[in-house]
Amino acid sequence: MRYDVFFAGYGGQGVLLAGNLLSYAAIHEGKNVSFFPAYGVEKRGGAAMCTVVFADGDTGSPVVGNPSVSVLLNQLSFDKYAAKVKQGGICIVNSSLVDTGGIDLPGIDVVLVPMNQIALEMGDVRMVNMVACGAYIEKSRALKSESLAAALKKALPERNHKLIPANLIAMEAGAQAARD
Amino acid sequence: MKQVFTRPESLKDVSTHFCPGCHHGSVHRLVAEALDEFGIRSRTIGVASVGCSVFLYGYFDIDVIESPHGRAPAVATGAKRARPDRIVFTYQGDGDLAAIGMSEIIHAANRGEDITVIFVNNTTYGMTGGQMAPTTLPGQKTSTSPYGRDVRKDGAPFKMAELLSNLDGVAFSARVALNSPKNVIQARKMIKTAFRYQVEKKGFSFIEALSACPTNWGMNPLDANQRVTDELIPYFPLGVYKNTANL
Amino acid sequence: MQTTAAEKIFVKGNEAVAMAALEAGCRCYFGYPITPQSDIPEYLSRELPGLGGEFIQAESEIGAINMLLGASATGVRAMTSSSGPGISLKQEGISYMAGSELPGVIIDIMRAGPGLGGIDASQADYFQATRGGGHGGYRIIVLAPASVQEIYDLTMLAFDLSDIYRMPAMVLADSVIGQMKESVTPNSRPKTVLPPKEWVVRGRAEGTPQNVVKSLYLGDGEMEAFHWKMQARYQELADKESRWEEVQTADAELIVTAFGSTSRIAKTAISMAREAGMKVGLMRPITLFPFPKKAYAAISERCKLFLDIELSTGQMIDDVRLSVARDAEVAFYGRPPGAGSLPTPEELFEQIKKNYQACS
Numbered sequence: 011m012r013y014d015v016f017f018a019g020y021g022g023q024g025v026l027l028a029g030n031l032l033s034y035a036a037i038h039e040g041k042n043v044s045f046f047p048a049y050g051v052e053k054r055g056g057a058a059m060c061t062v063v064f065a066d067g068d069t070g071s072p073v074v075g076n077p078s079v080s081v082l083l084n085q086l087s088f089d090k091y092a093a094k095v096k097q098g099g100i101c102i103v104n105s106s107l108v109d110t111g112g113i114d115l116p117g118i119d120v121v122l123v124p125m126n127q128i129a130l131e132m133g134d135v136r137m138v139n140m141v142a143c144g145a146y147i148e149k150s151r152a153l154k155s156e157s158l159a160a161a162l163k164k165a166l167p168e169r170n171h172k173l174i175p176a177n178l179i180a181m182e183a184g185a186q187a188a189r190d
Numbered sequence: 191m192k193q194v195f196t197r198p199e200s201l202k203d204v205s206t207h208f209c210p211g212c213h214h215g216s217v218h219r220l221v222a223e224a225l226d227e228f229g230i231r232s233r234t235i236g237v238a239s240v241g242c243s244v245f246l247y248g249y250f251d252i253d254v255i256e257s258p259h260g261r262a263p264a265v266a267t268g269a270k271r272a273r274p275d276r277i278v279f280t281y282q283g284d285g286d287l288a289a290i291g292m293s294e295i296i297h298a299a300n301r302g303e304d305i306t307v308i309f310v311n312n313t314t315y316g317m318t319g320g321q322m323a324p325t326t327l328p329g330q331k332t333s334t335s336p337y338g339r340d341v342r343k344d345g346a347p348f349k350m351a352e353l354l355s356n357l358d359g360v361a362f363s364a365r366v367a368l369n370s371p372k373n374v375i376q377a378r379k380m381i382k383t384a385f386r387y388q389v390e391k392k393g394f395s396f397i398e399a400l401s402a403c404p405t406n407w408g409m410n411p412l413d414a415n416q417r418v419t420d421e422l423i424p425y426f427p428l429g430v431y432k433n434t435a436n437l
Numbered sequence: 438m439q440t441t442a443a444e445k446i447f448v449k450g451n452e453a454v455a456m457a458a459l460e461a462g463c464r465c466y467f468g469y470p471i472t473p474q475s476d477i478p479e480y481l482s483r484e485l486p487g488l489g490g491e492f493i494q495a496e497s498e499i500g501a502i503n504m505l506l507g508a509s510a511t512g513v514r515a516m517t518s519s520s521g522p523g524i525s526l527k528q529e530g531i532s533y534m535a536g537s538e539l540p541g542v543i544i545d546i547m548r549a550g551p552g553l554g555g556i557d558a559s560q561a562d563y564f565q566a567t568r569g570g571g572h573g574g575y576r577i578i579v580l581a582p583a584s585v586q587e588i589y590d591l592t593m594l595a596f597d598l599s600d601i602y603r604m605p606a607m608v609l610a611d612s613v614i615g616q617m618k619e620s621v622t623p624n625s626r627p628k629t630v631l632p633p634k635e636w637v638v639r640g641r642a643e644g645t646p647q648n649v650v651k652s653l654y655l656g657d658g659e660m661e662a663f664h665w666k667m668q669a670r671y672q673e674l675a676d677k678e679s680r681w682e683e684v685q686t687a688d689a690e691l692i693v694t695a696f697g698s699t700s701r702i703a704k705t706a707i708s709m710a711r712e713a714g715m716k717v718g719l720m721r722p723i724t725l726f727p728f729p730k731k732a733y734a735a736i737s738e739r740c741k742l743f744l745d746i747e748l749s750t751g752q753m754i755d756d757v758r759l760s761v762a763r764d765a766e767v768a769f770y771g772r773p774p775g776a777g778s779l780p781t782p783e784e785l786f787e788q789i790k791k792n793y794q795a796c797s
């Protein structure tokens with residue numbers, strides 16, 4: 011089985027960390043992984059995106075034209091990338107920052123998760139990427155949540171390991187919101 | 191019978207291609223004497239440059255790397271860093287060191303690479319036939335400055351021994367000449383000091399040797415020697431410009 | 438090799454290069470910062486001092502390649518890395534290294550050009566890499582990885598081949614491979630039997646011959662003899678070291694050919710074509726010099742239609758056309774490099790469909 015997911019937002023939303031986290035989780039499950047980042051020239055506030063592909067065998071193209079799942083964290087990425095989701099695929103949208111009004115996405119399962127709001131409720135808006143990851147594994151069922159817990163230890167620098175419990179709670183909240 | 195003069199062991203028993211009256215041969219000999227004196231020939235790597243000095247390996251009985259034009263200090267840096275127990279020196283002319291290789295020499299000196307640089311300044315490109323060099327004197331006619339060097343257009347000659355002495359990485363910088371017995375004796379002392387500093391791992395050492403090029407100057411050897419006294423030394427004064435032992 | 442999840446690491450292509458160089462015994466690195474390869478000097482500046490190695494951030498790309506020349510001349514394993522604009526500056530030193538029969542590894546993480554171009558992936562430096570790049574008529578070994586695992590393994594191979602054949606070896610990748618992170622098994626250095634380096638400069642001790650590393654040949658016939666010797670070496674290299682990957686070529690009616698990052702994108706496009714019932718295969722050269730000519734000749738005996746795909750307006754296609762049987766047709770699809778021009782698998786699938794329909 012080959013899975014692919016596309017994450018996009020603006021710099022500072024933790025898009026690349028989210029991609030890294032899913033990658034470590036997939037490696038934890040014995041899969042081969044390709045993580046392909048792309049970002050604007052700006053160090054802060056520019057566009058940030060990444061594609062993660064994982065598979066039991068060959069990961070194939072690190073570039074995906076029509077992703078099976080896209081997680082879009084801001085309006086700009088939604089406007090640019092929502093329509094590229096593959097037919098029958100899933101588009102997970104940060105409804106705190108994205109107005110989906112007026113855009114019709116036939117054949118795509120659009121999942122609205124108020125990620126900023128949930129992260130704020132958890133105590134830190136910077137956990138928006140963790141909420142997004144939770145929503146992703148809930149909808150895609152591509153990875154186990156235990157794998158993400160293990161992955162946090164690898165994706166986060168040692169000094170931030172104390173934040174792991176809070177991140178796990180944020181992920182669970184994201185999953186919960188995607189279920190509802 | 192007591193032998194009072196012989197060929198240094200570090201030089202091969204061959205005749206050179208240098209023109210009559212050229213000072214390269216004298217500089218070669220003094221460098222070879224220094225290698226002999228410190229007993230370092232068997233651990234010395236020479237770096238030849240592009241120009242009349244390219245045949246270093248033909249005259250010195252040592253291992254040699256031939257460098258691209260101007261890059262000898264970078265090549266020597268690589269060799270010395272890879273083999274810090276070896277003695278590494280470059281031998282470069284004025285076009286090589288002060289024109290195309292200015293960046294490499296400045297940065298190697300500034301890093302304080304533990305190498306010795308022998309810089310032969312004869313105010314012209316010798317091998318290519320006497321074109322204007324970065325050290326060509328104001329007003330000096332060459333095949334590419336037929337009306338004389340115009341400092342308003344060509345800039346003034348670089349004084350490398352002084353320039354490098356301003357860099358913290360340089361342990362020793364001196365200018366010598368070879369046009370008289372007195373100057374040769376002084377040059378021998380300076381070249382030995384430069385190599386001694388490397389043996390003692392004191393850092394970058396630099397010798398600028400004012401040299402005659404009778405062929406490209408259009409002079410006989412004696413007149414060329416005189417020109418060194420009359421024109422070169424006044425512009426490029428001899429002496430020690432940096433000696434960390436004195437600091 | 439038996440691997441488990443626990444043994445794998447997750448690293449960028451650029452980091453994999455640095456790790457592989459250290460595993461291969463490289464202890465001297467000389468470089469200059471340029472996007473998209475700066476992770477390589479950053480990693481090595483961190484790791485080399487602790488290993489007793491030497492790291493120099495050179496004054497220029499020219500300085501760096503000449504430091505590599507000097508270090509290699511003493512017999513150690515040494516490396517430099519850069520991208521387009523910097524690789525252009527290094528051509529002088531590469532030519533001298535080729536002329537002096539010096540080994541040495543050069544990593545080229547291609548970016549868009551000409552000039553300052555852009556930092557996006559490119560394959561437009563294929564000619565520069567495979568045709569020698571500098572003056573005088575010479576070739577260097579060019580290896581083209583298509584994954585992070587492969588850039589790790591090929592970096593180690595580059596050191597071995599460079600030592601064996603006494604010529605510079607280049608690993609030619611682009612910012613997709615350099616910036617991408619993948620799960621990698623950090624393999625051990627291959628146990629290759631290497632020839633002794635009797636030619637190195639080390640100081641002429643009593644009873645040993647004078648060694649000179651040089652590229653100047655002025656004697657009657659000397660330069661010509663050098664060239665003929667190198668031609669023979671290139672032939673030996675082609676006979677022994679040509680490497681390529683074939684995927685589903687046995688029954689293919691159309692063979693896609695691509696190297697490096699585009700071959701990865703093409704692989705997924707080929708899977709899409711196979712799912713749609715089209716008999717399509719992939720021919721991926723791993724050595725760009727030597728180009729695996731015989732392998733192309735062999736598969737073109739059974740398949741007569743090729744589709745060459747490149748992230749340029751077409752460079753490798755010249756080698757493909759020179760290698761396939763005379764009655765084989767080589768179609769082309771390429772996009773010039775730059776922001777937004779990286780093709781998607783879906784886009785390549787459309788090209789495959791178009792060419793496949795034309796042949797059936």
